[in-house]
Amino acid sequence: MATATLTAPATRDEGLIQELGYDDHFHEHHHGDKYQSNFISHYIFSMDHKMIAKQFLITGMIWAIIGGLMSLVFRMQLGFPEESIAWLKPVLGKWIAVSSDGVGSLTQDFYYALVTMHGTILVFFVLTAGLSGTFSNLLIPLMIGARDMASPLLNMLSYWFFFISGMIMFSSLFLSTGPFAGGWVAYPPLSALPQAMDGSGAGMTLWTISLVMFVVSVLLGGINYITTVLNLRTKGMSMWRLPLPIWAFFVTAILGLLSFPVLVSAFFLMMLDRGIGTSFYLSEIFIGGQALDHVGGSPILYQHLFWFLGHPEVYIIILPAMGIVSEVLSVHARKPIFGYKAMVFSILAIGFLSFIVWAHHMFMSGVNPFISNFFVVFTLIIAVPSAVKVFNWIATLYGGNIRFNPASLFGIGFVSMFISGGLTGIWLGNSTLDIQLHDTYFVVAHFHIVMGVAAFFGMYAGVYHWFPKMYGRFMNETLGKFHFWGTLIGAYCVFWPMHYIGMAGVPRRYYSFDAFDAFSHFAELNKFITIAAIITFGFQLLFVLNFFYSIWKGRKLTTPNPYNANTLEWTTPIETGHGNWPGKLPTVQRWAYDYGKDGREFISQVEPVSEDESPAH
């Protein structure tokens, strides 16, 4: 690689980096090879941020399939309670109860276990690790012009803690008493009393250990992301020149760092309640007619601690998606992002507000209604920065020369989902309306659209967009478009009807509605939702197929910058080795969004501002 400076630059960007780049004498050391010398250090215990990103992504995909399949199983039970699912017995074994007339149905205990696991897996393993783990790792060093993360070792550990966490959670599925079944929020007393239900024993213990490992992973990752963004930006890359995804990942990491330790504290007290008989969360309780020793604890205390993490957590999920979409929309609309600084300030505002709204999850938990007012006000204020972002995305698209490829379509789909789900958030944020709507399918519809589907759309936009950077090949565009339309229509078919069911007061988490006359006429709608869910899941398999096919057989990338984008990751060679840039580090001359300036379609961040150029944005 030392010869790289002697050969003629293959691209204009490469020439600019050779001429103006920052020489950190990287090529004088024996690098690269040691990182990628053998199979184990290259693919498994890799310290290269790009490989770690792929590890996060593929692990996240596996978890998404597991978590998605779980939802299909309990959706089948909800949609078709009379149909026999005895054919699932080879997989689920004793969790399928076969009645005397041969009809197999899901046992009630396992229904709750599946709902719990679906929530835990999707929120933490897929949409936290799979989304921010993947793209923070891939993009932070590439977009800020760094060789790697501040600490590649901690970065590797971050992935392996996530892996161990996943393995522990996975093993809990095979316990004879089943995995934890008290809901992904793990409220006491179900979580704090080992004898409360089957899953509360060993299942809950493994669940807690798994999540503590997960928190370690998030913190190691987050410490790295923050340090890297603050310390390792290349010359000229001021904070105000950072591409928006980096701002989003940076704020996400800060949110994680401030909120996840609180979850650990909550778990710590819970462990003491479970293990040595303290009463932080447990008040006077009878189980099976037997009075327990616990006196004077408060389950609400756990809810406060949990949601102090739990609410920032939903922004930990959605902010990276917002950042990714901002970049993807700008690149494919061939226009500068509208209101760059407003975008940054709204990310910061959302991050700040996310810490003072947690009790809106607890309006009906017996929280003082006057305190609720405070939380209502701040919750509704979050609509302001969110609306600023939505307005800016639409303004970015307006009048753009949009390329409709899977990445930009998913970006646009994200905006649609975020609007649909965000509007219902304004309803739910009112404590009075919440009296009717809390714990109904309305809530299920709201959060699935706004942070589940929307975050998935952001993730898909990112995967389609940066797949060439990851694997040097493109994903199949036609399949991608099928995937998009199937997912968009499918997701609305699944979650839109839930609003109506929810407004009618149908409670979430119930195993069956047969016993309630008021809800029985929703049976057909429930069937529709289940069928839509199965079809939508099928479209996701199309994506998985496309992903793995394209890794080996996709159309090859022929130029380093296929989208004519401005950001630094496209100035690296197609086969990006360890250290990212073979010679000098690029220096940054301008912000990331000079599209369509002075009649030029795009101007890379490494290109100096010329004298006759019109003033900066």
Add this chain to the structure above:
Amino acid sequence: METTIKTEMEVATRRNKVHPKKMALWVALVSLAMMFTALTSAYIVRRSAGNWLEFSIPTIFYWNTLVIVASSLTLHAALGAFKREAEGAYKTLISASFGLGIAFVVMQYAGWQQLAAEGVPLTINPSGDFVYAISGLHALHVIGGIAALAVALVMAFIRKLRRTPARQLRLELTVTYWHFIGALWIYLILFLSLQR
């Protein structure tokens, strides 16, 4: 591998005042602080709910505050000795810090026993349980710091003292962490004695 990372670090440091590893430690300390903020907030919330046993903090805890402050001072002096390459002083001071660290944990244990003897054993009332939980979690972090000190101690006796940037960085990171858990204890003891 090690050399590559270090080179990148040093390159980065030339342009930035704070070393990335120090920055990473500071960020991590913020997150640790959040953990204890959560516990003390939970304490306030739970206390206001009533059914709260009133008792006074064991006196050993106050004396122990002096121990951890003393250990911070000796460790800081050890860093000074390291920078002057005063090997004898360095060995003495690092041993003293290590000894004081161990003494702190032992005395915390004695403090718990005193608390139990005064009629507030575990699981009697959340007010006592909070004291055990908060000081226990803090003690775990002190033990983590002692592990780092143990490495410094062993290195002090098996390697000749030379002031290299890598070794100085390692010592500075240890010192920062140790000061942090000392300051954390001062916050906790003030909190526990004022929130009665």
